[in-house]
Amino acid sequence: MNDPQSRPTELVLVGGGHAHALVLHELARNPLHGTNITLINPSPTAPYTGMLPGFIAGHYAREDLEIDLQQLAARAGARLVLGKVDALDRQAGVVRGVGTGAIRFDIAALDIGITSDLPMIAGYAPHAVSAKPLGEYARRWQDWLDKVRAGQIAPEIAVLGAGVAGVELALAMSFRLRGHPHRMRIIDRGQALPHIGTYARKRLLSHLARFGIAVLEHTEVTGIEADHLRCADGQVIAASFVVGVAGARPQDWLRATGLDHADGFIKVDQYLRSLSDDRIFAVGDCAHMTHAPRPKAGVFAVRQAPFLLANLRAALGGGAWRAYKPQRDYLKLVSLGGKTALADKWGLPLEGRWLWQLKDGIDARFMRQFGLRDSDQPSRSPG
Structure with a gap:
């Protein structure tokens, strides 16, 4: 059990990105006893972006992409607050947002992705x-x-x-x-x-x-x-x-947190912890890994999840710190419209239906671990 005199008791996960979803999945199996967990997200579900092109092409139904955060939070013993955070007050130790009010934290993690809007273009x-x-x-x-x-x-x-x-x-x-x-x-x-x-x-x-x-x-x-x-x-x-x-812009409110950032992306160390506040973690596209800069890609958020969980436990006094060292190259599977795909790694491209089937299988396994479907493959949209 946590000692309230010496250990944090309020863990707040801001955003329902892939890393946070995986953290909740693991916490359902191995809970953080004595710690209150709050997940804040605008919606009770979060889309798995790896399947977006397949959905747009008509290969998947919309529900195939949705990770049920409400179910995950319940399984992990966490509270789900529906709202969009737009401020983090480090001095008061609270996050605030539309629909959330002020939520206190002792440890907070950000997994809020990026925005792809282009406000500099008129209209x-x-x-x-x-x-x-x-x-x-x-x-x-x-x-x-x-x-x-x-x-x-x-x-x-x-x-x-x-x-x-x-x-x-x-x-x-x-x-x-x-x-x-x-x-x-x-x-x-x-x-x-x-x-x-x-x-x-x-x-x-x-x-x-x-x-x-x-x-x-x-x-x-x-x-x-x-x-x-x-x-x-x-x-x-x-x-x-x-x-x-x-x-590929960071959300604007991050600049106002006072955290060290690179053009708005929160700078983190090898433990995925903010360089300027050891109570704050950031993962996925909203983070800038100062020890190993990488392009924005969902594969890193997925790979960061077990390291984030271990380091959240360590910050709460319950385990060893784990340094995250991202791979230099990774398999890129690019959908080609129909049920075929192109793979690129080490500069050696491959192409074919079997690669789409490989990608489809990887995506199905990723979603299946959350218990969102009973079948071995995603359901198919009639469109």
């Missing part, structure tokens, strides 16, 4: 949607599909961001529209696919060409209207659906 908020968070993107994508199929709007799509995520979503949307003539462009201020192997890049660009998806590199969008984009070079590009995938 983005009313006329575009960000790929993250999933909920709004899913709703507006379905509304747009319904209007296209009813012949109410022109099927023209613009994807802002030509990284792997943007390309993957473009291929998924194009596949979903198969048999329905449409026009799609991927637009980026820089070069397309800068963070993938040379051969994998060539193959992905070839797939985009085969789908008839144009790639506009070194093109800056300056404004968005209901049916078109305006670019710095004077181009006007028709688009009735605009999705932003280029943004």
Whole structure:
């Protein structure tokens, strides 16, 4: 049991990201006795982003992506508070947010991801949607599909961001529209696919060409209207659906916490602990690993989970500290629209249906550990 005179008693998990979901899953099996646990998240479920392209393409139903945080919290003996944190008062030892009030913490961990909005582009908020968070993107994508199929709007799509995520979503949307003539462009201020192997890049660009998806590199969008984009070079590009995938911004409120940060991303050490406050941990995309900087990728949040749990226990006086050393390279499995995928690691690309089946199996196993379905594979959407 915790000694209230010497050990923290209030553990607050801010955000229902992959690492926190896995921490709760483990705490259900091996509880933190004597510690009050609170999870704060805007929704009672959290999407598994690895399955987003498959959902957009129509291979999965929406419920296949959702991690049931309410069930996880209950199993772990944690309290789930629905709300969005927008302030952390270190002096008072509380977090605050819309719908949460002030929640006291002795130890807090942040797993809130990033935002992909692009507020610097005029008209983005009313006329575009960000790929993250999933909920709004899913709703507006379905509304747009319904209007296209009813012949109410022109099927023209613009994807802002030509990284792997943007390309993957473009291929998924194009596949979903198969048999329905449409026009799609991927637009980026820089070069397309800068963070993938040379051969994998060539193959992905070839797939985009085969789908008839144009790639506009070194093109800056300056404004968005209901049916078109305006670019710095004077181009006007028709688009009735605009999705932003280029943004990888931290949530704005993190800068006001007084924690050391790198452009808004919380700086953490090898123990995933803030450099400026040893009561605060941060994992996933909202964190910047000062000891081993890495690109933003969900694989790191998943791998961080057991280290975060061990170090939360250590901070609560119940175990040894574990240093997290992320791998330098990792297997990238990129969905290609249909039930086929491309793998990239060590610069050696592979491609085929068997890779999609591998990815599908990995995703199913990840979700199955939360007890969200009884079958061996995700259910399939009829669409």
